[in-house]
Structure formats: C-alpha cells, structure tokens
Amino acid sequence: MNKMNGLLTGLLGLTIFTxxxxxxxxxxxxxxxxxxxxxxxxxxxxxDRATGEVTEVRPFRxxxxxxxxxxxxxxxxxxxxxxxxxxxxxxxxxxxxxxRAAVVSGIxxxxxxxxxxxxxxxxxxxxxxxxxxxxxxxxxxNSSTRVISPIPGRILLFKTNGGNYAKxxxxxxxxxxxxxxxxxxxxxxxxxxxxxxxxxxxGSKNF
Amino acid sequence: xxRFNLNKYKKVLLLTFLIAAEAAAFPGDLIxxxxxxxxxxxxxxxxxxxxxxxxxxxxxxxxxxxxxxxNQWVEITALGYDSRLIQVKELHLVTTLNLQEKIGQLGExxxxxxxxxxxxxxxxxxVTIIGRKQxxxxxxxxxxxxxREQTGLQVVGNHGSGLQMQGLSSDYILILLDGEPLIGRTxxxxxxxxxxxxxIERIExxxxxxSAIYGSEAMAGVINIITKNSQKKVTATxxxxxxxxxxxxxxxxxxxxxxxxxxxxxxxxxSTDGFDLTPGEPGKTQSPYQANTAxxxxxxxxxxxxxxxxxxxxxxxxxxxxxxxxxxxxxLVDMTGDRLELNLNPTVSFRPxxxxxxxxxxMSSVFExxxxxxxxEDRKVLDEQDFRQNYxxxxxxxxxxxxxxxxxxxxxxxxxxxxxxxRYDDDNRFDAGYIFLQHQWDPxxxxxxxxxxxGDLHSQYGERLSPKISGMYAFSDSxxxxxxxxxxxxxxxxxxxxxxxxNAAAGYYVFGANMVQAGIERxxxxxxxxxxxxxxxxxxxxxxESSQAINTGFRWKISKDLLFQGNFFQNNISNLIETAxxxxxxxxxxxFSYFNIANVITRGAELDWTxxxxxxxxxxxxxxxxxxxxxxxMDRISxxxxxxxxxxxxxxxxxxxxxxxxxNRSRHSGNIKISYKEPYSGINVALRGIYRGRFGFGDINxxxxxxxxxxxAKGLTSWNLTLNKSLQNGILVEVGGFNLTNQTNIYxxxxxxxxLFLGAKLPLHQVLHxx
Numbered sequence: 005m006n007k008m009n010g011l012l013t014g015l016l017g018l019t020i021f022t023x024x025x026x027x028x029x030x031x032x033x034x035x036x037x038x039x040x041x042x043x044x045x046x047x048x049x050x051x052d053r054a055t056g057e058v059t060e061v062r063p064f065r066x067x068x069x070x071x072x073x074x075x076x077x078x079x080x081x082x083x084x085x086x087x088x089x090x091x092x093x094x095x096x097x098x099x100x101x102x103x104r105a106a107v108v109s110g111i112x113x114x115x116x117x118x119x120x121x122x123x124x125x126x127x128x129x130x131x132x133x134x135x136x137x138x139x140x141x142x143x144x145x146n147s148s149t150r151v152i153s154p155i156p157g158r159i160l161l162f163k164t165n166g167g168n169y170a171k172x173x174x175x176x177x178x179x180x181x182x183x184x185x186x187x188x189x190x191x192x193x194x195x196x197x198x199x200x201x202x203x204x205x206x207g208s209k210n211f
Numbered sequence: 212x213x214r215f216n217l218n219k220y221k222k223v224l225l226l227t228f229l230i231a232a233e234a235a236a237f238p239g240d241l242i243x244x245x246x247x248x249x250x251x252x253x254x255x256x257x258x259x260x261x262x263x264x265x266x267x268x269x270x271x272x273x274x275x276x277x278x279x280x281x282n283q284w285v286e287i288t289a290l291g292y293d294s295r296l297i298q299v300k301e302l303h304l305v306t307t308l309n310l311q312e313k314i315g316q317l318g319e320x321x322x323x324x325x326x327x328x329x330x331x332x333x334x335x336x337x338v339t340i341i342g343r344k345q346x347x348x349x350x351x352x353x354x355x356x357x358x359r360e361q362t363g364l365q366v367v368g369n370h371g372s373g374l375q376m377q378g379l380s381s382d383y384i385l386i387l388l389d390g391e392p393l394i395g396r397t398x399x400x401x402x403x404x405x406x407x408x409x410x411i412e413r414i415e416x417x418x419x420x421x422s423a424i425y426g427s428e429a430m431a432g433v434i435n436i437i438t439k440n441s442q443k444k445v446t447a448t449x450x451x452x453x454x455x456x457x458x459x460x461x462x463x464x465x466x467x468x469x470x471x472x473x474x475x476x477x478x479x480x481x482s483t484d485g486f487d488l489t490p491g492e493p494g495k496t497q498s499p500y501q502a503n504t505a506x507x508x509x510x511x512x513x514x515x516x517x518x519x520x521x522x523x524x525x526x527x528x529x530x531x532x533x534x535x536x537x538x539x540x541x542x543l544v545d546m547t548g549d550r551l552e553l554n555l556n557p558t559v560s561f562r563p564x565x566x567x568x569x570x571x572x573x574m575s576s577v578f579e580x581x582x583x584x585x586x587x588e589d590r591k592v593l594d595e596q597d598f599r600q601n602y603x604x605x606x607x608x609x610x611x612x613x614x615x616x617x618x619x620x621x622x623x624x625x626x627x628x629x630x631x632x633x634r635y636d637d638d639n640r641f642d643a644g645y646i647f648l649q650h651q652w653d654p655x656x657x658x659x660x661x662x663x664x665x666g667d668l669h670s671q672y673g674e675r676l677s678p679k680i681s682g683m684y685a686f687s688d689s690x691x692x693x694x695x696x697x698x699x700x701x702x703x704x705x706x707x708x709x710x711x712x713x714n715a716a717a718g719y720y721v722f723g724a725n726m727v728q729a730g731i732e733r734x735x736x737x738x739x740x741x742x743x744x745x746x747x748x749x750x751x752x753x754x755x756e757s758s759q760a761i762n763t764g765f766r767w768k769i770s771k772d773l774l775f776q777g778n779f780f781q782n783n784i785s786n787l788i789e790t791a792x793x794x795x796x797x798x799x800x801x802x803f804s805y806f807n808i809a810n811v812i813t814r815g816a817e818l819d820w821t822x823x824x825x826x827x828x829x830x831x832x833x834x835x836x837x838x839x840x841x842x843x844x845m846d847r848i849s850x851x852x853x854x855x856x857x858x859x860x861x862x863x864x865x866x867x868x869x870x871x872x873x874x875n876r877s878r879h880s881g882n883i884k885i886s887y888k889e890p891y892s893g894i895n896v897a898l899r900g901i902y903r904g905r906f907g908f909g910d911i912n913x914x915x916x917x918x919x920x921x922x923x924a925k926g927l928t929s930w931n932l933t934l935n936k937s938l939q940n941g942i943l944v945e946v947g948g949f950n951l952t953n954q955t956n957i958y959x960x961x962x963x964x965x966x967l968f969l970g971a972k973l974p975l976h977q978v979l980h981x982x
Contacts, residue, residue, distance in 0.1 A: 056715030109852065111862050129797075131742055137719075137792065137801045144915060153913035156862045157854025175860035183858045185911045185921040190492075190536050198860070 036202045036211060038112075039072055043179060044197040048088025064092060069162060069170045069203050083164045086197050089143055089152060089177070091134045094165060096126030101165040105133035107141060108159050112173040112200070115159055118209035124163050134160060142174050150189035152177040169209055172201040243272045243307045244287055247826045252310060255289040275302055290330070291318035293771055315774040315821040316340040317766070322390060323415045323435035325651060325661060326424055326620060327610055335661055335683035336695040337762055337778040337817070341414040348886065348897035350933040350947045350968055352452055352460040352481060354406035354414075354436070355961065360901050360931070361416065362833025362882060363817040367875050368960035371402025377418060377780055378813030378839035378876050379431035383701055383756075385421070387435040389521060391556050392425075394602045395578035399704060405525060405552070407479040407504045409450055409462035412439045418817070419762040419780065420699025423663040423679035424622075424647050430699030430758050431782070438506060438521075441466025441475045447975040452945075454968030458483040471512050479504040485531070486963035488955060493534040493543055496960050500529035500548075517560040525552040533584075535593065543587040551579040568610040576602040598632040600705075620649040635709040636726065643669040657685045671708065672755045675700050694763040699782075700755045707753060707788050707805040720802040721790065724753035727804040731794055734802060742795045750793070754807050758784040764817075772823040781814035811873065813839040827888040834881040840872040844916050855912040855919060871907050871917035877926065879904035894936045897947075902928045908958035924958035941977035945970045 044067065050060035066075040066082035075082035083103045085092040094101030104124035108115070125133045138145035142160060143152050154174040162170045174197065178187050181198040202211050244255040244267055251271025258264050259276065260283070267273045279285075281300035288294040292310040302308075312318070317332045319340040331338055341357060349357050355372040358364050365375040373381030382399035385392060393401070414436055421429040446466035453459050462479040485499040503526050510519045527550040535542045558572040578600045584593040606624030613619055623646040631638050647665035654660070664678045679697035686692065703724065710723040711730065722730040728750045734740050764778030787809035792801035815837040822830045845867070847853050853865040872878075880903050887896045904926040907917035917923075930952055935945035946969045953965040 056718055109854075111854065111864060129741065131795060135795065137795065140792070140795070140801070144910075144913060146910065149909065153910075154856070154860070155854075156856050156912065156914045157852075157864075173862060175856075181860055183860065183921075184856060184913055185919075190534075200861075 036204065038200045038202050040175075040198070040200040041067070041072065042181060042198045044074070044086055045179075045195060046086035046088065046197060047195045048090075062087060066094075069164050069172075069201060070166050070168065070205075081165055083162055083170075084172075088195060089145075090132070090136050091142065091160070092127050093133045093162065096128045096133075098127040098132075102163075102167075103165050104163045106161045107134055108161060109157050110159055111157065112159055112171065115171055116211050118161055118169050118171075118211075122161055124161070143177065151184070151187050152194065153184055153187075164203070168203055168205055168207055169211075170201050170203040171211055172199055174199045240275045240303060240306075241272050242275065242302060242305065243270075244289070245271065245307055245309050246292070247309055247311060252289045252292065255287055255292075255310070258286040258288065259283065275299065290320065293318075311771070311826075314768070314772060314823055315776065315819070316342055317768075317774070319413070321415050321417075322437070323387060323417050323433050324421075325649065326390075326608065326622070327618060327651070329651075332766070333659060333683070335659060335681035335693045337418040337693070337764055337780075339416040339418075339819075341416065343412055346408055346411055346414070347935070347943075348895070348933050349408075349899075350452070350931070350945060350949070350970070351408055352454075352458070353404045354408055354411075355403035356949070357408055357411075357414065358403060358416075358434070359961075360882060360884075360899055362819050363418070363835045363880075364416070365877065365880065365903060366403065366961050369875075370397040370400045372404045372961050373400035374403060374434065375875070376416075376431040377782055378815065378837050378873070379782065379784075380875075382704070383428065383430040383699070383758075385425055385429040385433045387433060388523065388554065389438055389556065390435060391554070391572070391574040392428075392602075392604070393552075393554070394576050394600055395550070395552055395580075396704070397580070398706070405502070405527070405550070406436060407460070407462065407481065407502075409460070409479055410438050410464060410477040410504075410506055412437050418778065419695055420677075420679070420697040420758055420760045420782070422675075422677035422699040423665050423697055424649060426643075426645055426665060426667050426675075426677070427700055427702040427755070430701050430756070430784075438508070439464070439466075439475060439477075440508065440510075441468050441473045443976070444468050445976050448972060449975060450970070450972045452968050452970035455966040456484050456486050456963065458966075473508075473510045473512075475506075475508040477504070477506040488957050488960065488963070494532045497963065498529040498531035498546070498548070500527055502527040515562050517558075517562070519556075519558040521554070521556040521558075523552070523554040523556075526550070532587070535586075544584050544593050545587055546582065546584050548582040549580065551577070553577045566612040570608045570610075571606070572608075573603070573605040575604075576600075578602075596633045599630070601629045603627050616653045618651040620647075620651075622647045630705050630709070632705070632709075634712050635705065635723075636711055639705070639709055641670050643667060659683050669702065672702055672753070675755060675757075689768040690765065692763070692765045694761070696761050697759075699758040699760065701757075702755045703753045703788060703805070718796070718798045718800040720796075720800075722793075722802065722804045724751045724805050727751060727793060727802075731802060734794065734796065739797050740794050740802075741797045743793070744795060744801075745791075745793050749806075750804065753788065753805055754786050756784065756786050756788055756807070758782050774819075774821045776819045776821075778817045779815075780817070781812065784811045784813070787811055808843075810842040811839065812842055813837065813873075813876075827890060829884075829886045831884045832881070833884075835879070837876055837878055837880070838872060839876045840870065841916075844870065853914055853916060853918075855914045865914065865916070865918050869918040871923070874907040874909060874917055877904040877906040879926070892936070894934055897933045899931045900928050901931065902926065903959075906958075924956050927954040927956060927962075928952075929954060929962070941974040943972040945972075 044065050046065040047062055049058045049062050052059050064085035064087045066085045068075050068081060069083045082094050092098040093105045094103040104126055106122040106124045108119055108122050127133050135141040142158050143154050145152055160172040175181055176198040177194055179193040179196040204211055244252045246252055253269050253271045255267045257273050279299045283299045284296055286294055286296050289310055293313055295310055319331050320328045321331055321338050324334050324336055324338050346357050351357050355366045359366040366372050367375050374384050376384050381401050386401050417433040419432060421433050448464050450462045460481045464477045467474045480503055482501040485495045485497040488496040505524045507522045529548045531546045533544050535544055554576045556574045560570045562568050581597045583595050604626040608622040611619045626643050628641045629638055645667045649663035652660045660682045662680045667675045677698045681695035683691055683693040708723045708725045710721055711726045712721040760782040762778055762780045767775045769775055786807035788805050789808040790803045791806045793804045794802040818834045820832040848865055848867050848870055851864055854862045855865050857863055882901045884899045905923045907922050908924045911922045912919045929950040931949045933947035935943055937943050948967040950965050955962055955964045
C-alpha cells in the first residue's frame with residue numbers, strides 16, 4: 005500500500021500560531037513544508053493492442069490533498085484522481101465536487117504564489133483541467149524508449165473542494181521514484197505516482 | 212593546364228621526327244614512365260620546350276627524340292602525379308622514370324562537384340576522394356565501413372546505417388551511384404549497408420550544400436560512388452572475405468573490352484548472422500540478413516558518341532525476433548523484412564567538336580520493402596507494411612567551352628515519382644521540372660570561380676531557387692584558399708506528406724501534410740475531436756526545409772610530402788520539419804501532423820594532415836570539431852523556460868552552458884592512419900584508429916533536450932588493422948580486424964565490437980595467363 009510521508013510540521017505550527025498569536029503585524033512568516041506522496045498505484049485500463057478497444061476497465065485512484073490520504077470511492081471527498089497517465093479533478097465531468105486545476109510553468113520551490121495568469125478549470129467535454137497526451141499536461145512520452153517522464157518545470161495547481169490552493173509537482177511515474185536514468189520501460193513497474201505538494205490551508209494564494 | 216577538362220585528355224601534339232642523323236644524341240633510347248610501385252603510367256605526357264608535347268605509348272614508354280642538346284629540359288606530367296623535370300643528359304642514364312603520386316589524392320579528377328571533370332586541386336569547394344587502394348585497405352564489405360573511417364563522416368544507426376556529415380543526418384545527404392541519385396530511404400535514412408564495396412573504384416565526398424546542381428537532398432553534401440569499369444581486354448576476378456559473426460562476402464566480376472565496346476559485370480553475395488549488444492533481451496541488435504547485388508555496365512565509345520547502359524539489382528532479406536510487453540505479459544514476435552531495388556541508367560554523350568559536349572541521361576529506379584511481424588505463439592499478425600517507390604528522371608546537360616578560361620554548363624530535366632504504401636492512401640504521384648546553370652571561370656592562373664543556380668518547379672512544394680558561388684585563390688603553388696557560399700533544400704518526404712496512421716493501442720493519429728485536412732474532418736464527423744489546436748487554414752502548408760551555408764578553407768602543400776587541408780563550415784538550417792499536435796481528441800490523445808518548426812545551426816572545422824614519410828610509409832591525422840544546436844531551444848533556455856530533474860526528480864532550471872546541442876553529434880572526432888609497406892616481405896600494413904567522441908544518445912531527465920551528463924554515451928576509439936600481400940600472379944591475400952580493443956556502446960547499434968577477417972582476391976585472367 006502507499007506510504008505517505010506527511011511532514012505536516014508547518015501545518016501544525018500554523019495552527020499553534022493562529023491560536024496563540026493575535027497581533028498580525030508581528031506574525032512570523034510561516035514556512036510550509038512540502039509533503040511527498042509515494043507510489044500511488046494507478047494502472048490504466050487494459051487495451052487490446054490490435055483494435056484499441058478497452059477490454060477491462062480499471063478504477064481511478066482518488067486522493068484528498070486536504071487530508072493527504074487516498075479516498076476509496078468516487079463519491080468521497082477527493083480532490084484529484086489518477087489512472088494511467090490521466091489525472092482528473094473532482095468536478096465537471098469527473099466528479100460532483102468543486103475542485104479545479106491549472107497547469108503552470110516554473111520551479112516548485114520558487115513558486116510562492118498562485119500566478120494571476122493561472123486559470124482554474126474543471127474537467128469537461130472541451131478538455132481536461134490537466135490536459136492529457138504527451139507534452140500537453142504533465143508528462144512526455146518517449147516513443148523509442150517508451151518511458152513516461154514528468155515534464156520538468158510543470159507545476160499543477162489545485163483549488164481543493166475545501167477552497168484551498170495547493171501546488172503539486174509530479175516526481176515520477178515509476179515505482180519508488182527512481183532517477184529517470186534508471187528507468188527501463190520493460191522492467192521498471194509503471195503507473196506508480198510519486199509527487200510532492202504544498203497545501204495552503206488559510207485559503208490564500210501564497211505558498 | 213586545362214583545369215576543367217571538357218576535353219578529358221589534353222590536346223596531344225604528335226610530332227613526326229624526320230631524321231635521326233646525329234647518333235650522338237642516343238635517339239631511340241626507350242624510357243619507361245612508372246609509378247612508385249613500378250606500374251606503367253600510360254597517360255603520361257612528355258613536354259620538351261614550349262611546343263613539343265607528346266603522349267607516351269600504351270605501355271607507358273617513349274623514345275628520346277633526336278637532336279636534343281644534353282642540357283635540354285624535359286618535363287613529364289601525368290594526371291594524379293607530381294610532374295618531373297629532367298635534363299636530357301640525365302635521361303640517357305636511366306631506362307625508367309618514376310613519378311610520385313600527388314599527396315592526398317589532390318591530382319584526382321572529381322566529377323560530382325561541378326558535373327564536369329575537374330581535379331581536386333583546382334576545386335573551390337571541399338572534396339575528398341577515397342580511392343581503390345584505401346577502400347581495399349579498409350578491409351570492409353559494405354559502404355558504411357569505408358565511410359566511417361573518413362574525417363568528418365559518422366555512421367549513425369537509425370533505421371539502418373545512416374551517414375552524418377557536417378552535423379546533418381542522412382536525410383540531407385544525396386547518395387549518387389555513378390552520378391545518378393539512389394532512392395529508397397526508411398525514416399529518412401539511406402542505409403549504407405545496401406552498397407557493396409567490391410565493385411567501387413572510388414568515392415567522391417563533396418561537402419556543403421550542392422542543391423545548385425542537384426536540387427533536393429543535397430543539403431549537407433553529396434556522396435558519389437563510382438563503380439569500376441573494364442580497362443583491360445579481358446578481366447575476371449573472384450574475391451571473398453569471411454569474418455566474425457559468420458559474415459561471408461563473395462564477389463565475382465568480369466570485364467571485356469573489344470574494339471569500341473566494353474562490358475563489365477559484377478555479382479556479390481553477402482550474408483551475416485548479425486550481432487547482439489543486449490544479449491539479455493530477445494532479438495538481435497543487427498538482424499541476420501542476406502543480400503545479393505548485381506551490376507552490368509555496357510558501353511560503346513565511338514568517335515563523337517559515347518553510349519552507356521548501366522543496370523543494378525539489389526535484394527535483401529532479414530529476420531529477427533522482438534519482445535512485446537503488454538502490462539505483465541511478454542510475447543515474442545517474429546519479424547521478417549525484404550528489400551528490393553532496381554536501377555536502369557542509360558546515357559548518351561555527343562561531342563561534335565572540342566568545345567561542345569551534350570549528354571542525355573536517365574535513371575529509372577524501383578525500391579520496394581515489406582515487413583511482417585507475427586506473434587510466435589498464435590501466428591497472429593502484429594503488423595505488416597509494404598512500401599513501393601518508382602522514380603524516373605530524364606536530364607539533358609550541355610557543356611560549352613566558351614574559351615580556354617570559361618566553361619558553361621546548362622542542364623534541364625524532369626522527374627516523376629510514384630509511391631504506394633500501407634500507411635498511405637492510394638497511389639501518389641509527384642512531378643518536377645528543373646533547370647540549372649553553371650559557369651566555371653579561371654580568370655588567371657591564380658583565381659577560379661564557379662557560379663551556379665538551379666530552379667526547381669515541383670508539383671508539391673512549388674518553386675525553389677538554389678544559388679551557389681565558390682571561388683579559390685592560389686597564393687602560391689603550395690597554398691590556396693577557397694570559399695563557397697550556397698543554398699540547400701530538402702523537399703518534404705513521403706511520410707511527411709502522405710502518412711495516414713492511427714496507433715490503435717495508444718489512440719493517437721499522425722497525418723501527413725496532404726492528409727491532415729481530410730483526416731481531421733473525418734475525425735470531427737465521427738465526433739472524436741475535442742478541440743482544434745491549430746487554425747485549419749495552416750493545415751497542409753508544408754515548405755521545403757532550407758539551408759544557407761558557408762564553407763571556407765585551405766590546401767597547404769607544406770612540402771611535396773606533407774599536406775595540410777582545412778575546411779570551416781556553418782550551416783544555418785530553417786524550416787526543419789517536425790510533428791506537432793493539431794487536435795486534441797475525445798480519448799485524451801492527440802492527432803499530429805508535420806510542420807516547419809525548428810531552426811538549427813551546425814558549424815565546425817574539418818582538418819586533415821597527410822605526411823608521406825617515405826614511399827612506403829604514410830601517416831595521416833584527421834580531426835573534426837562540431838557544434839550543432841537547436842536555436843529555438845537556445846531561446847527557450849535564455850527565457851528560463853526549460854527545466855530538468857535532479858536525481859530525486861525535483862525540478863531545476865537549465866542553464867545555457869548545460870545545453871549539449873543536438874543528439875547523436877560528437878563534438879570531437881578524429882582518426883589516425885598509418886599505411887606501411889614492409890619492404891622485405893612486401894606486406895602492406897594499414898593501421899587506423901578511429902575516434903568518435905562522446906555524444907548525446909537521448910533524453911533522460913525529461914526535458915527532451917541534451918543537458919545532463921547521464922544523457923551522453925562515452926566516446927570510443929576503434930583500432931582497425933589490415934595486412935595484405937600481393938603474390939606474383941596478382942593474387943592478393945589479406946587478414947585483419949576491426950575494433951581490436953572491443954569497445955562497444957549500446958547507443959551505437961552499428962558497432963558490433965571486435966571483428967576479425969581474412970580474405971583473398973583472385974584475378975583469374977592473370978593467374979590463367981601466367982600458367
């Protein structure tokens with residue numbers, strides 16, 4: 005099962021400070037620590053190679069960014085879902101929630117606020133919030149090595165069902181987050197998501 | 212000396228000698244002109260004073276004319292050799308005069324550079340000649356093995372053994388066989404392993420764009436393969452080599468010369484078990500294959516007419532296995548492939564007088580491939596592909612010597628191509644007409660200038676004008692500088708125009724530029740299109756890829772035994788064709804088509820030293836510096852838009868200094884060659900060290916560019932050795948090896964590691980004659 009390294013010290017600290025400190029001017033800067041989530045196994049549907057038809061449908065793996073945990077069913081309070089290389093948000097055509105997402109470019113650690121240009125959208129028939137296909141959304145597919153690699157510098161921004169903003173960087177599509185140089189499409193088990201994220205629980209756009 | 216020999220052989224003044232009164236001058240002494248190996252030079256010419264010029268006999272000998280004073284100077288010249296000046300009194304002391312070959316093949320005549328005969332020395336553009344001796348010394352069987360030893364040429368494995376020149380890949384190099392273009396490319400690569408070397412007389416390597424005379428494809432340069440002719444009355448030779456990986460190459464050739472007819476016939480059979488760089492995985496790196504090559508050349512030379520018909524046939528079949536991984540199931544797949552090629556090339560030349568030459572030639576070719584992939588388990592077909600291309604070209608060329616310093620060439624032609632393939636719709640036909648003009652001018656002995664322009668009118672990509680100007684200035688007899696500016700282009704290939712492909716398993720579509728409009732409309736009608744990513748008016752607007760290039764360099768004969776040559780180049784290539792998504796589909800996948808996207812620059816230097824230490828010992832060094840980069844990537848890096856991942860897969864920004872340029876290009880490459888004839892045993896030794904520096908093999912850290920040390924394959928040196936010896940009756944035996952230190956790299960699928968070989972050549976005509 006998935007191991008989650010929830011280092012929520014920042015989050016805890018925030019709670020403590022908001023409880024004891026009332027003077028906004030002296031409020032020390034709060035450092036949010038990134039959470040790393042490892043090995044969410046989200047295999048794709050089984051497809052007949054010759055015809056392209058789906059022969060076995062598999063479920064999405066649903067995840068709550070607020071609680072840093074997997075959610076069992078589509079009906080639950082999840083923000084983001086994974087299956088194969090497809091990432092969905094809980095809204096529009098994908099779910100009954102109000103989660104939204106945007107894709108921006110930059111360095112995860114340097115992105116200290118939600119850019120004004122980011123437009124948060126739902127999944128819809130006109131397109132997914134995180135576009136699918138190689139080079140469009142979060143990954144590149146190398147047709148000669150058959151390796152899926154997260155596009156460096158792509159940051160996924162989410163607005164959760166709870167109305168908070170989160171920034172997410174997908175680190176790996178392969179089991180145990182191996183360096184890409186060690187990934188071999190034939191032997192490294194795929195469809196294992198490892199990502200890190202920071203959730204800003206105060207509803208602001210700052211990270 | 213006539214530099215651009217419209218009249219291939221010099222005007223020869225045959226003098227009649229009326230009297231031989233003064234016996235004191237030793238008239239009648241027979242002097243033989245020979246090369247350093249003792250072979251007669253039948254095309255040598257004797258010059259005495261200003262007016263007296265005559266040719267030597269067919270056996271390469273001449274008589275000293277009577278009435279010459281002992282201090283009279285006599286000059287012996289011969290194409291390809293350093294001339295020799297000697298006084299009559301010394302001439303009487305000898306019976307043989309040896310001429311020394313010009314170093315570095317400078318004296319060789321090149322056809323492909325100007326489409327007229329012109330010696331390397333006087334060409335204002337960079338050209339290298341690989342002669343028969345060098346080809347023999349390589350010990351190679353296929354063309355890739357000869358070319359990979361040359362400075363500035365790399366062989367890169369990608370759908371076959373493709374050539375790389377000046378940092379440009381096989382797609383941009385025109386391959387000519389006896390001056391006529393060869394067709395048949397897979398994913399842009401012309402597979403050099405399709406060409407057997409046993410019937411090659413010499414190879415001309417012309418660097419820099421030559422679209423001004425050849426049109427499309429001649430963007431990086433031209434390789435002209437010149438096959439043997441029958442020179443003697445009767446020749447018949449058997450030749451064979453056997454080497455590692457159970458590779459056998461057997462050739463036979465027959466040549467006949469009777470009156471004004473000549474005939475040459477050649478057959479070659481090649482077979483190999485292939486090799487494997489990844490023994491842990493099913494299938495071999497190089498498929499086992501067998502290939503047959505046959506060639507017939509028939510010619511008739513008459514007074515003013517010259518007729519030739521050349522024909523070539525090639526067939527190949529290969530087999531291999533591969534593994535298909537689908538989730539956790541692994542299945543083995545049998546692959547078989549066939550290739551077939553046919554060429555027919557008749558030529559008629561007419562020379563009404565010494566100032567005019569008219570040549571009509573045509574080339575008709577067929578190229579076919581088919582591949583079949585079947586699951587071993589149930590023989591279900593995984594994939595089957597057929598491809599057939601027909602090519603026909605007819606051309607008229609007129610050469611006119613305006614005066615002794617100017618030669619004008621005008622050519623025009625038509626070409627028609629049809630192509631049909633599994634992934635293309637119906638039959639497709641392209642037509643093109645073209646005209647080219649070239650002016651060669653030697654204003655003084657020091658200068659020469661070649662200007663040319665070609666216009667192409669093509670049914671697919673419209674008009675193109677390709678100019679080129681080249682000039683050379685000789686500062687002295689030993690040092691000259693040359694410069695050549697030219698434009699090149701490459702028309703979109705069939706795949707880029709005609710592909711109609713749907714990857715059912717992954718759910719994406721790829722359409723050629725001609726197909727994309729209809730393809731997208733069809734997908735829209737089926738309700739599969741979610742969003743168009745491009746304005747449909749941009750569909751199908753595919754232009755030819757084009758380049759502008761400069762080549763400039765020098766030839767410096769430091770002494771008659773030491774030659775230093777250099778060429779500096781820069782190619783600015785724009786409109787490179789790449790795939791880009793045109794529509795997002797309901798399935799989440801994309802539909803792609805081809806567009807003019809990238810801009811690339813390649814630049815560098817090619818340097819060659821050749822040092823003849825003694826007649827029996829020659830040493831040479833070659834070096835190439837190459838810098839090839841994508842300008843758009845450079846811009847994106849400058850704008851901070853490209854990132855990469857560290858070993859924990861976290862994002863970093865890429866700096867300009869991290870960028871390593873295009874994949875598969877070595878910044879440094881070079882060679883060292885030693886050729887030695889051991890005087891006592893008569894054994895020829897050719898030792899070559901061929902270095903290919905590290906190169907980027909592919910993206911590892913996810914940003915699709917070369918910027919990480921893990922993305923480089925290590926450089927390596929292949930030490931190749933050939934020993935051969937000619938026996939008395941012309942039999943040649945040889946033994947040798949390639950890559951003796953067994954350096955391999957899984958990113959170079961054309962390098963199998965150490966190969967040892969032995970071979971023999973049996974000239975039947977000589978053997979039978981001497982018995």
